[in-house]
Amino acid sequence: MAAGERDWLRLPVVSAGSEYLVMGHLMRRNILTYKAPPGNEGYDLVCLNPDARHQPGPDEKAQIRVQVKSRYASDCGRSFPVKDKSLDAFDYLVVPFLNIGNYNGKNDGSSGAREPEFFTLPQAFIKEHHQSSSS
DSSP: OOHHHHGGGOOHHHHHHHHHHHHHHHHHTTOEEEEOOTTOSSOSEEEEOSOTTOOOOTTOOSEEEEEEOOEEETTOOSOOOOOGGGTTSOSEEEEEEEEEEOOSTTOOSSSOOOOOEEEEEEHHHHHHHOOTTOO
16 A cells, blocks of 8 residues: 555544543543643653642652553554654653544444553563564
8 A cells, every 4th residue: 555545544633632631631640741842752741740849759750751652543453663762761651542443454434433541551661572673
């Protein structure tokens, strides 16, 4: 399939919306969350304790950097790309599977929609399971 034929599958609004969706879920848990500038390399969100007087303990960080890697297709392979050079740039990676419909094969997204799912993975887990040879 030529690159031009798949351009209609690029959904930048859905991709940006997934970062806000993760922000909303973190804020529901009383985690103060800010969006990093567009195009920021390595992380998309910064999380802080909402108490301005909070002093991090010896095993705590003052801020947590979160990378968001979303997938919109319900029938996706449950994989997501992470660049080697960004492995040290985030503390957690959140993968929202948005499940907006089935797109593989001859599917056009009009079926297969279901509730989104979120997976939060620590940096150590990503480093341990990262396959740099995989696309």
